[in-house]
Amino acid sequence: xxxxxxxxxxxxxxxxxxxxxxxxxxxxxxxxxxxxxxxxxxxxxxxxxxxxxxxxxxxxxxxxxxxxxxxxxxxxxxxxxxxxxxxxxxxxxxxxxxxxxxxxxxxxxxxxxxxxxxxxxxxxxxxxxxxxxxxxxxxxxxxxxxxxxxxxxxxxxxxxxxxxxxxxxxxxxxxxxxxxxxxxxxxxxxxxxxxxxxxxxxxxxxxx
Amino acid sequence: xxxxxxxxxxxxxxxxxxxxxxxxxxxxxxxxxxxxxxxxxxxxxxxxxxxxxxxxxxxxxxxxxxxxxxxxxxxxxxxxxxxxxxxxxxxxxxxxxxxxxxxxxxxxxxxxxxxxxxxxxxxxxxxxxxxxxxxxxxxxxxxxxxxxxxxxxxxxxxxxxxxxxxxxxxxxxxxxxxxxxxxxxxxxxxxxxxxxxxxxxxxxxxxxxxxxxxxxxxxxxxxxxxxxxxxxxxxxxxxxxxxxxxxxxxxxxxxxxxxxxxxxxxxxxxxxxxxxxxxxxxxxxxxxxxxxxxxxxxxxxxxxxxxxxxxxxxxxxxxxxxxxxxxxxxxxxxxxxxxxxxxxxxxxxxxxxxx
Numbered sequence: 056x057x058x059x060x061x062x063x064x065x066x067x068x069x070x071x072x073x074x075x076x077x078x079x080x081x082x083x084x085x086x087x088x089x090x091x092x093x094x095x096x097x098x099x100x101x102x103x104x105x106x107x108x109x110x111x112x113x114x115x116x117x118x119x120x121x122x123x124x125x126x127x128x129x130x131x132x133x134x135x136x137x138x139x140x141x142x143x144x145x146x147x148x149x150x151x152x153x154x155x156x157x158x159x160x161x162x163x164x165x166x167x168x169x170x171x172x173x174x175x176x177x178x179x180x181x182x183x184x185x186x187x188x189x190x191x192x193x194x195x196x197x198x199x200x201x202x203x204x205x206x207x208x209x210x211x212x213x214x215x216x217x218x219x220x221x222x223x224x225x226x227x228x229x230x231x232x233x234x235x236x237x238x239x240x241x242x243x244x245x246x247x248x249x250x251x252x253x254x255x256x257x258x259x260x261x262x263x
Numbered sequence: 264x265x266x267x268x269x270x271x272x273x274x275x276x277x278x279x280x281x282x283x284x285x286x287x288x289x290x291x292x293x294x295x296x297x298x299x300x301x302x303x304x305x306x307x308x309x310x311x312x313x314x315x316x317x318x319x320x321x322x323x324x325x326x327x328x329x330x331x332x333x334x335x336x337x338x339x340x341x342x343x344x345x346x347x348x349x350x351x352x353x354x355x356x357x358x359x360x361x362x363x364x365x366x367x368x369x370x371x372x373x374x375x376x377x378x379x380x381x382x383x384x385x386x387x388x389x390x391x392x393x394x395x396x397x398x399x400x401x402x403x404x405x406x407x408x409x410x411x412x413x414x415x416x417x418x419x420x421x422x423x424x425x426x427x428x429x430x431x432x433x434x435x436x437x438x439x440x441x442x443x444x445x446x447x448x449x450x451x452x453x454x455x456x457x458x459x460x461x462x463x464x465x466x467x468x469x470x471x472x473x474x475x476x477x478x479x480x481x482x483x484x485x486x487x488x489x490x491x492x493x494x495x496x497x498x499x500x501x502x503x504x505x506x507x508x509x510x511x512x513x514x515x516x517x518x519x520x521x522x523x524x525x526x527x528x529x530x531x532x533x534x535x536x537x538x539x540x541x542x543x544x545x546x547x548x549x550x551x552x553x554x555x556x557x558x559x560x561x562x563x564x565x566x567x568x569x570x571x572x573x574x575x576x577x578x579x580x581x582x583x584x585x586x587x588x589x590x591x592x593x594x595x596x597x598x599x600x601x602x603x604x605x606x607x608x609x610x611x612x613x614x615x616x617x618x
Contacts, residue, residue, distance in 0.1 A: 137402065162416060
């Protein structure tokens with residue numbers, strides 16, 4: 056997936072200058088004059104970063120940022136503003152903006168922030184991919200295997216698990232071997248790591 | 264002209280008083296001179312200062328009492344009747360002048376209030392214009408500076424001294440520097456304007472609405488506009504500049520009033536509502552006017568956009584910037600009623616303690 060610099064600024068001159076920066080950095084650029092234009096034409100899973108002006112005609116930049124976060128987009132946002140008040144800057148940062156740059160910003164500052172935003176986006180995407188992968192592996196387990204995994208995660212020995220579930224030690228050993236194979240884990244530590252990557256608690260296993 | 268008119272009036276008042284006295288003395292009627300003397304007092308009330316009214320009241324007193332001695336002697340059978348008569352005259356003079364002076368004082372006070380309000384409004388308009396210009400100019404400066412820097416970055420790092428790029432570099436650097444400088448001038452201008460205002464205090468929304476209405480009532484009355492209040496109880500307070508927030512409400516009320524006048528509406532009702540909302544407190548101003556046509560809805564809050572022949576396009580833009588400076592929002596409600604416009608302001612509640 057290619058990274059794109061998205062621009063939302065209603066001033067054509069500023070917008071054009073920002074496009075030139077993207078060109079200079081050899082990154083594709085798409086610019087929009089309003090928050091609604093952006094929301095209508097850019098999918099939520101877009102990658103790259105958004106350079107967002109706060110003072111827009113119609114819906115404000117902060118509104119767009121709020122809307123994006125509400126729609127669970129993690130797209131990194133660089134907020135630019137003619138004159139940001141402290142309270143606006145605070146709210147932008149609370150909404151996970153990378154930074155707030157005051158116009159006129161310096162080229163180097165801007166490019167550094169764009170590169171930083173790309174790295175943030177990249178790692179965010181990796182984390183998400185890992186989580187999806189881990190979740191799909193865990194999803195393959197049968198209910199019985201999950202039962203065992205929960206108890207293993209809680210630190211019970213095979214013997215204790217057998218007693219708890221009223222099964223033979225042999226059956227538990229088999230089930231445990233099978234579930235480790237399915238999770239592609241060599242040790243209990245590996246399996247627990249997978250759970251963590253999936254952002255799941257042992258208790259989540261029984262319910263899903 | 265005005266001065267002579269005033270002097271004429273004063274002479275007229277004095278002449279009238281003396282005339283009444285003469286008639287009283289000459290005729291043996293012993294008429295109650297209360298009513299004619301009250302006219303004299305009324306004549307003096309066109310002057311806002313009470314001094315002349317008081318002086319004339321005193322003169323009328325003296326003349327009334329004097330007449331008592333001149334027309335009837337203490338031995339006369341009519342004496343008591345006349346005495347009561349004169350007493351009533353004195354009473355009438357006192358009441359007329361006291362009420363008149365009080366009315367004049369109230370009118371003067373309200374005129375002064377309106378003057379202060381107009382001055383605040385003017386000052387705010389100028390401030391807002393300064394802010395607007397600073398903001399608009401900052402945009403091209405930002406573009407200018409950025410592109411000059413790009414040009415610098417694209418320039419080949421030529422080693423030869425005296426080459427074209429070597430000569431262009433300082434020129435472009437200067438472009439960057441000067442646009443940054445211009446922008447910092449604008450920033451200090453903005454700070455200057457901002458420092459001069461913004462007194463923050465705790466404001467109760469219902470009180471705000473009531474006080475705005477008090478200011479607005481005198482200008483609504485001649486146009487037969489009905490004002491209605493629907494206030495929610497137990498609203499959280501908001502923090503802000505009371506005068507500025509009041510100004511926003513007054514702007515909205517004035518707009519509603521203008522809408523009635525320009526459309527010659529028959530039904531003229533403005534409703535002010537307060538309510539609790541997710542974002543804090545909402546205050547809305549609804550009118551029964553013609554409403555806002557969809558074509559201009561998007562541009563309503565833009566600067567310098569106006570539909571009024573003598574408007575500047577500042578009112579709603581200024582309202583928006585005031586509300587936003589208070590961390591709130593302002594918008595035009597999408598019409599559900601058949602006609603009319605509703606503007607709503609939402610302000611965040613007073614935070615318990617902001618770290």
